[in-house]
Ligand SMILES: Nc1ncnc2c1ncn2[C@@H]1O[C@H](COP(=O)(O)OP(=O)(O)O)[C@@H](O)[C@H]1O
């Protein structure tokens with residue numbers, strides 16, 4: 487996974503063509519009293535430009551930590567202990583505070599889980615939009631602010647006049663989350679990170695919001711990374727899918743290949759366990775075993791204990807991501823075998 491060409495603001499990868507971010511050998515540890523928890527472990531990742539990439543994996547697999555690391559906002563006691571995050575020829579890990587402030591929101595915006603709670607309860611939505619625009623563009627005029635806010639609220643199918651004069655408590659959870667999605671677009675960032683953006687909402691509202699997010703993407707063609715534990719959503723709205731397990735990305739590829747020909751046994755199990763992808767309830771197969779202990783150093787493959795195809799080598803050698811086919815990477819010693827069996 488080497489960068490073959492790097493111009494002023496375009497990075498190209500051998501696997502995914504134009505990419506917006508390139509992560510190299512990233513480690514994020516939570517420094518706990520009992521020891522270090524390796525939440526992200528020597529992770530390499532390329533984010534395809536102008537596409538929607540879904541980041542999936544069980545709870546605790548590292549989705550939030552990875553997304554926060556991209557924004558350099560891992561919560562304490564978490565720390566980026568190693569690695570690089572390339573964005574437009576700069577390593578985000580090393581950005582000065584001044585540059586970091588511009589990078590957040592202007593270059594990369596994030597909508598996080600329960601983002602709705604981060605709205606200020608004592609200010610109207612209009613005041614909050616104005617404050618955010620002014621924080622980044624000191625000379626923005628009132629008329630311009632009003633126009634931008636209204637356009638963005640319309641895009642998430644909210645009635646601008648009513649919303650702008652409301653206080654957060656006057657809006658439903660789904661409305662607030664849509665306000666946050668509009669908010670994230672305020673500075674037209676080339677990259678948008680969405681970490682479980684609908685988790686607190688009911689299923690129908692979730693579905694509706696994902697449709698809006700996809701429409702927004704088609705209009706702006708910005709790069710999106712959408713993390714969710716719901717693989718069916720990814721199948722419906724994303725172009726690519728990356729699968730996380732124990733702080734690693736174990737498989738990534740274009741959405742068609744990932745669902746038609748997944749080669750990592752964990753991806754295969756995730757697909758089989760997804761309620762809305764498998765028609766008959768009885769065909770659903772829960773993934774046996776429990777999540778790996780991230781305080782431990784794993785010598786071989788981190789999935790070995792739960793893997794039906796595990797052999798001796800899997801216990802001693804950590805598999806590296808390898809090219810399986812066009813735009814398809816997997817870190818599995820048994821990829822050849824599991825890929826054939828799993829279909
Ligand atoms: N603030 C924290 N303190 C300690 N451990 C944390 C903290 N945040 C996350 N972790 C640990 O890091 C790992 C990855 O968590 P997270 O990134 O939240 O996963 P996901 O978003 O996929 O559910 C988990 O083992 C989790 O327990």
Ligand SMILES: [Mg+2]
Pocket residue numbers: 549550551681682
């Ligand atoms: Mg999370």
